[in-house]
Amino acid sequence: MSQTLTANKVQASTTEARWIRRSLIGLALLFMFLFLVLPLAAVFTEALRKGLDAYLEALKEPDAWSAIRLTLIVAAVAVPLNLVFGVAAAWAIAKYEFKGKSLLTTLVDLPFSVSPVVAGLVYVLVFGAHGWFGPWLQANDIKIVFAVPGIILATVFVTFPFIARELIPLMQAQGNEEEQAAIVLGATGWQTFWRVTLPNIKWGLLYGVILCNARAMGEFGAVSVVSGHIRGQTNTMPLHVEILYNEYQSVAAFAVASLLALLALVTLAIKSFIEWRHAQEIQVSANTPPEQPAH
Numbered sequence: 001m002s003q004t005l006t007a008n009k010v011q012a013s014t015t016e017a018r019w020i021r022r023s024l025i026g027l028a029l030l031f032m033f034l035f036l037v038l039p040l041a042a043v044f045t046e047a048l049r050k051g052l053d054a055y056l057e058a059l060k061e062p063d064a065w066s067a068i069r070l071t072l073i074v075a076a077v078a079v080p081l082n083l084v085f086g087v088a089a090a091w092a093i094a095k096y097e098f099k100g101k102s103l104l105t106t107l108v109d110l111p112f113s114v115s116p117v118v119a120g121l122v123y124v125l126v127f128g129a130h131g132w133f134g135p136w137l138q139a140n141d142i143k144i145v146f147a148v149p150g151i152i153l154a155t156v157f158v159t160f161p162f163i164a165r166e167l168i169p170l171m172q173a174q175g176n177e178e179e180q181a182a183i184v185l186g187a188t189g190w191q192t193f194w195r196v197t198l199p200n201i202k203w204g205l206l207y208g209v210i211l212c213n214a215r216a217m218g219e220f221g222a223v224s225v226v227s228g229h230i231r232g233q234t235n236t237m238p239l240h241v242e243i244l245y246n247e248y249q250s251v252a253a254f255a256v257a258s259l260l261a262l263l264a265l266v267t268l269a270i271k272s273f274i275e276w277r278h279a280q281e282i283q284v285s286a287n288t289p290p291e292q293p294a295h
C-alpha cells in the first residue's frame with residue numbers, strides 16, 4: 001500500500017500540467033506546419049501554377065528526363081554498394097575485437113562530419129585532370145570526374161554511414177550467442193549469416209537502405225563538385241533544379257523539385273510501414289507463449 005502511494009506521489013510530481021502538454025504539442029505542430037508542411041505545399045502549388053499540362057511538359061523535357069534517369073541510376077548503384085559495405089563494416093565492428101576497431105568506427109562516421117563539398121573536392125584532387133591519377137586516366141581514356149562514375153563515387157561516400165550506423169548498435173545489442181550456437185551445431189559462415197544474422201537485422205537493414213536511398217537521390221554538394229554540370233549528361237535532379245531556377249524557369253524548376261519531394265514522401269511512407277510491421281512483429285512475439293517442454 002505504501003509503495004503504491006509512493007508511486008502515485010512520484011507520478012504526480014513528474015506529470016506536467018495539462019496546459020503545458022497542450023502548449024508543447026501546439027508548438028511542435030506549429031513548427032512542423034511552418035517548416036515542413038507549408039514549404040512542401042508551396043512546392044506543389046508553384047509547380048502546378050500554370051496547369052497540369054505545363055507541369056508534365058517540364059518533366060518530359062529531354063534534360064529533365066535525363067536528370068531523372070541519372071538520379072535513379074546513381075541510387076540504383078550506390079545503395080547496393082553501401083548495402084555490402086555497411087553490412088560488412090557493421091559485422092566487423094559489432095562481432096569482432098581487433099586492433100584498429102576504433103579507427104574503423106571513426107572512418108564510418110567520417111562522411112557525417114566532412115562537408116559534402118569537401119568530399120567532392122577530394123575526388124577532383126584524386127581523379128581530376130591534374131590530380132594524382134589524372135594523367136594515367138587520360139592516357140587510358142577513362143573518365144571519372146565530370147562523368148557518371150565520379151557522381152556514383154561521391155554519392156557512395158556521403159551515404160556510406162547510413163546502413164552501417166543502423167546496424168552497428170542493433171548487432172551489438174543482439175550479441176554473438178546465436179551465431180556461436182549455429183556454428184557449434186555445424187553451420188557454415190554463410191549459413192549462419194543467412195539463417196541467423198540476417199533475420200535478426202532485417203528491419204534495421206531495410207530502414208538503413210531507405211535512408212541511404214533518400215540521401216542518394218537528394219545529394220547536391222558532392223555531386224555538384226564532381227559532375228561538371230553538363231546538361232543532359234551529368235546533371236542529377238537537384239542540380240537540374242538549381243539550373244532551371246537560376247534561369248528563371250520557376251515552373252519547370254518546381255516541377256522537378258516536386259518530383260523529388262514526392263519521392264521523399266514515398267520514402268517516408270515506406271519507412272512508416274516498415275516501423276509498423278516491426279512493431280507488429282515485436283507485439284506478436286511478446287504475446288506468443290513459450291513452448292512447453294515435452295514430458
